[in-house]
Structures are given as structure tokens and as C-alpha cells.
Amino acid sequence: MTPGTARVLGGPPAAAALLTEAGRRAGRLPRPPHLALVRVGEDPASVSYVRGKAQKAAEVGLSSHVHALPEATTQAELLALVETLNADPAVNGILVQLPLPAHLNPEPVLLALDPAKDVDGLHPANTGALWNNHAGLRPCTPAGIMALLAHHGVTVAGQRTVVVGRSALVGRPVAGLLLNADATVTVAHRATPDLGAVTREADLLIVAAGQVHLITPDMVRPGAVVVDVGIHRVPTESGKGRLTGDVHPDVAQVAAALTPVPGGVGPMTVAQLLMNTVIAAERQHARAPHPEVSGEHVR
Numbered sequence: 001m002t003p004g005t006a007r008v009l010g011g012p013p014a015a016a017a018l019l020t021e022a023g024r025r026a027g028r029l030p031r032p033p034h035l036a037l038v039r040v041g042e043d044p045a046s047v048s049y050v051r052g053k054a055q056k057a058a059e060v061g062l063s064s065h066v067h068a069l070p071e072a073t074t075q076a077e078l079l080a081l082v083e084t085l086n087a088d089p090a091v092n093g094i095l096v097q098l099p100l101p102a103h104l105n106p107e108p109v110l111l112a113l114d115p116a117k118d119v120d121g122l123h124p125a126n127t128g129a130l131w132n133n134h135a136g137l138r139p140c141t142p143a144g145i146m147a148l149l150a151h152h153g154v155t156v157a158g159q160r161t162v163v164v165g166r167s168a169l170v171g172r173p174v175a176g177l178l179l180n181a182d183a184t185v186t187v188a189h190r191a192t193p194d195l196g197a198v199t200r201e202a203d204l205l206i207v208a209a210g211q212v213h214l215i216t217p218d219m220v221r222p223g224a225v226v227v228d229v230g231i232h233r234v235p236t237e238s239g240k241g242r243l244t245g246d247v248h249p250d251v252a253q254v255a256a257a258l259t260p261v262p263g264g265v266g267p268m269t270v271a272q273l274l275m276n277t278v279i280a281a282e283r284q285h286a287r288a289p290h291p292e293v294s295g296e297h298v299r
């Protein structure tokens with residue numbers, strides 16, 4: 001590929017395809033899948049993401065409810081809500097928006113989720129299933145990245161892949177998904193010496209490090225495919241700020257293909273959440289006792 005002409009791997013068309021499929025499958029269920037969105041406090045980004053999730057759910061024919069809890073919510077109150085949603089047969093999927101306020105520990109909350117309703121794929125039953133390549137619900141951003149690559153015809157099997165970042169939300173699970181898809185996977189992180197030497201090995205580079213412009217052109221093998229998961233608001237003269245990623249824009253001079261920020265991975269996160277809600281509802285429906293086959297209705 002000619003330098004400076006990296007193909008743009010856009011999120012919106014891939015997300016639209018996933019949402020259309022989610023809507024089609026939701027329409028085949030006896031009732032619209034229901035997603036419970038739990039948000040604690042008023043973090044502006046979380047407010048905006050949860051609102052966006054509810055809006056997209058409605059657009060594709062899913063029902064949802066935002067459980068907006070005050071900042072002062074206690075761990076016990078949050079756990080009690082999760083238990084109520086677990087026990088409610090009308091709820092197919094539960095998402096607890098992260099990060100939680102600092103006084104709340106997310107771990108017990110994620111552990112309390114019914115794994116069958118854990119549409120964020122973060123309960124250990126689901127992360128274990130991912131690492132063993134068994135059926136389960138997959139975390140939204142990692143599964144969305146795989147869907148984005150597939151939509152744009154990027155081959156994963158057999159590729160030397162480097163993931164930068166080891167978070168529970170992205171780095172670790174995307175490494176597992178890539179492994180399940182037959183990639184050769186290296187996970188690098190902040191303690192990796194000579195990060196550039198590692199990233200230059202990659203045919204496919206996934207960057208989820210949470211550091212503005214960490215990856216510069218000299219760290220990328222010419223012709224590599226680069227997925228930028230970072231999202232940062234940086235100041236501008238206008239005062240409005242501008243979104244940018246973990247990958248320096250000049251990487252487009254070297255890479256064969258690159259996901260933009262915004263408009264790359266972000267929209268896939270929301271689309272995959274709704275697809276996960278449909279998958280959860282389908283599985284719950286398949287497992288529910290149906291009168292025509294349950295013993296008490298057989299004459």
C-alpha cells in the first residue's frame with residue numbers, strides 16, 4: 001500500500017450491520033428483549049454512554065430501563081438492585097456502567113450478576129468461558145472489535161497480533177478472542193520493555209492502553225492493520241475539546257488500515273451490547289419451560 005493511504009476501518013457501517021441483525025433476531029422472539037442499564041452517579045461520560053445505549057436499544061426494537069442511582073448509593077444497595085434484576089424474569093440483560101464511583105467496588109457487583117444476564121460478559125463464568133473457547137456472553141468492546149474486523153474483511157487467523165493493554169474490559173478479553181480466532185497473540189503492557197520492538201512485530205495491532213498517542217509511526221510495521229481503542233478528549237483553542245485515541249494520527253502514513261477515533265471501535269461497543277442482549281434473551285427463551293413440552297401439560 002502507498003504510504004499515507006491507510007484504509008479507514010469505519011465503525012458506523014459495521015455497527016449498522018450488527019444492529020440490523022440484532023433487530024431481526026429480536027423480532028423473532030415472543031417479546032422484545034429487555035435490557036436493564038444501571039448507572040451510579042452523574043459522571044458525564046457515563047450519563048452520555050448510558051443514554052446512547054437506551055436510544056439505540058429503542059431504535060432496534062429492544063426495551064430498556066435506566067436505573068439511575070445517586071452518587072451516595074452504598075455497595076449493599078447496588079447489590080440489592082442487581083439481585084432484584086437477576087430474579088426478574090422480564091429482564092434479559094443487565095449492564096452496570098463502569099467506572100463506578102470510587103467508594104464502590106465493582107468486583108462483588110460483577111460477581112453478583114446472573115451470568116446468563118451478564119450482557120457485558122464480565123462475570124468470571126463468562127470470562128472463563130471465553131478463555132476456554134466455550135459458549136458464553138463476550139465483553140462488548142472486544143467482541144465489537146472482532147465484528148468490525150470481520151465486516152471489513154480483515155483476516156485474523158494466522159496473523160501475528162499484538163494487544164497493548166491488559167484491562168479486564170478490553171485488553172485481556174480481546175487477546176482471548178483473537179486466540180480463539182487462531183491468531184498468534186502477544187499481550188504488551190506498561191511493564192513491557194522496548195514496547196516499539198514488540199509492536200513492530202504485529203501484522204495486527206490492537207491498542208487499548210489508555211494513553212494519548214502512545215503509538216507513533218516508528219512503532220508500527222509498514223502494512224500493519226491498527227485498531228485504536230483509546231478515546232480521550234484533548235483541549236482545543238475553541239475550548240470544546242476534541243476526541244483522539246491511543247494511536248498518533250501519523251500512523252496512517254505507515255499502516256495499511258486504521259480505525260478512526262471517533263467513529264471506529266466506539267459505536268461497535270453499543271451495537272455488540274444490544275446483540276448480546278438478544279443472544280441472552282434467545283438462550284433464556286430456549287431454556288424456559290414451554291407448556292407443550294413440560295411434564296404437567298402432557299396428558
Ligand SMILES: Nc1nc2c(c(=O)[nH]1)N[C@@H](CN(C=O)c1ccc(C(=O)N[C@@H](CCC(=O)O)C(=O)O)cc1)CN2
Nearest residue numbers: 049096097098099120140141262263264265266267269
Ligand atoms: N459496563 C461497561 N462500562 C464501560 C464500557 C463497557 O463496555 N461496559 N465501555 C466504556 C464506555 N462505553 C460504553 O460503555 C463507550 C465508549 C465509547 C463509545 C462511542 O461510541 N464513542 C464514540 C464517540 C462518542 C463521543 O462523541 O463522545 C466513538 O468512538 O466514535 C460508546 C460506548 C467504559 N465503560
